[in-house]
Amino acid sequence: MASTAIQRQLEDAGNRLAEPLSSVDELLPLLDAMESYLAKLEQSPTDSTQRALAPAQNALVTDQLLRHPDADVRVAVAACISEILRITAPTVPYDDEQMVDVLELIVSSFDNLEDTTNRSYSKTVVMLESMARVRACVLMLDLQCDALITDMFHKFFNTVRDYHPENVVSAMETIMTLVIQESEDNVPLETITTLLDSVNKGNEEVSAVARKMARRVIQACCSTVSAASTSPASSPADGGMEDNNGGPAVEKEASSSGSTGSWLGSRFQWLFR
Template structure:
């Protein structure tokens, strides 16, 4: 490659970044307007240029954020800050419509992915986001909802960036138990492989990185692997059995060897 070719490529990259910054600027403006609209309960803001509906508007925001790579430059981080602040408002996080919650959470998860391992959100804000994740997971039992694909993408991102480990760092023990209960409750054979894989990764990450296993989590696992549940929910039963097998060695840290869980449920 000649020097001229390199310079031409750099110029194209600069032009591409300029375009991306412009798009992010539009996103920041629109997300801020959505937040103000929610706070004032006014008429919804007009969509971004080229969008035909508010639903497409939300998709535009998420697609633009999904396009940003990890470890962004300082200028890129600065461009994201207005969206970071706007998305974490109570009016958006506690919106009555599940589709809005899913769209907001999708954007938050993308921002966490982009800036990992640095945290732009405070601990308290992350805990609120985790509560929203649980609410969204509970809604996954219906695969026909309009936001289902977004939730699948959210789970996949959580697994890939190991966001679930932040729950352990923040000592969100009750939320971890609730998350496991939700997974074991909603998992069914009609979910795509991506969902099953993400759930498996998340649960195993939490188990592997936990210093101990809470009684609440153990109770959830015992309840799901009862013999009576094997026919009622075979996938949940199998997943619970696999998790018990995985944590068997770690349970030795908090239980006497004679109390160690069996690798198979009789």
Template sequence: MISFDRELEKQLKDREFEKQIKEVGSRLLNTPSSIDDLLTFLDKVEIFLAYVEQEPSKSMRDALFPSVKVSVVSCFIEIRRITVPDAPYKDEQMKEIFQLIVVAFENMSHVSICSYKKVVSILDTIAKVKLCLVMLDLECDALVVEMFQSFLKIIRSNYPPAILSAMETNLLYF
């Protein structure tokens, strides 16, 4: 009986921690207004992430990954935008980044409402700096196909016009 109670207590704590992780991820998507606030918040995020086990449960991964992936991809895309026309990464690194982008798009229907702003920004930036063409130059043809298959799987008529427009713009480059 005692082990059952401990297991139940652990599950409840895990669920509460997952809820807190989701909340932190959502807040991370809405960047604090000052550098000091951002650094303080990032310190808190680091503390939360330090408590996540090496091989977290599926529910914990589900709580973490959508917003983390979108945020990571967004950072890579912005770095690429800033450095155009020079490539800040080697070809192999860019291929890995493109894989992350495709994974982020595959999970687009699972990201929170707050993430849509980042997703739209990612799509717009990819279109503006013509990263789809870079994908082709690096012979990432299969990833390009995967990306557009993801668009076709998740696209809905009720999506915000900005997302539909950004997807369309990227399609036009092909």
């Protein structure tokens, strides 16, 4: 149960946030303080805590903050909202349109994982771990955010390096695995393509640690990935991949193996030879 002092501090900060703040120098300390108050709250808040939380919960999803021109402010806003998602889980605190905006903001913040010296790095790691722990990533499936899911996978594979600590890599794996396992065999084709591309040693944009991560995710979700990669939706007739000469690569792979499976299916089978 949150103390009365924390509730009062949180409510005051939320009310201040609802007022026009002219400078980043005013906003960042206020958002940092709010995040620290939110971090002290447990899940399943009492009625009094919910009332104290309401001003901040509402102020954080205004256009003024969600689309603030300063990158550090946007990350600080995302960090506060991430805490609210944790506190209110499994209840969703916003309507569908707001949740899409919130999830887009959180995913965009994952760009900060690349530079461990970035001011926003530690906040982003906390958001990443929270998304994995409270399964907020599954909301992307409920809201049919296919492009956002694919973008998130891209960010993970293009960002992760051998200097990242195990908790970062583990959280990324957990999020991707959850999304695929909870997809009910409706994983976006572009997401599966991104996943399979990331185990390709010829993909110079992907690090060795990213390839290992992709392989572990595929192994954890083997049946779902297999079903998605061999479905009719991944056939060349629906816009399959092209080879270096502009022709459909799927046809070459299928003809050489004697199989009528898709390019993705061939690649998936190749992984486990």
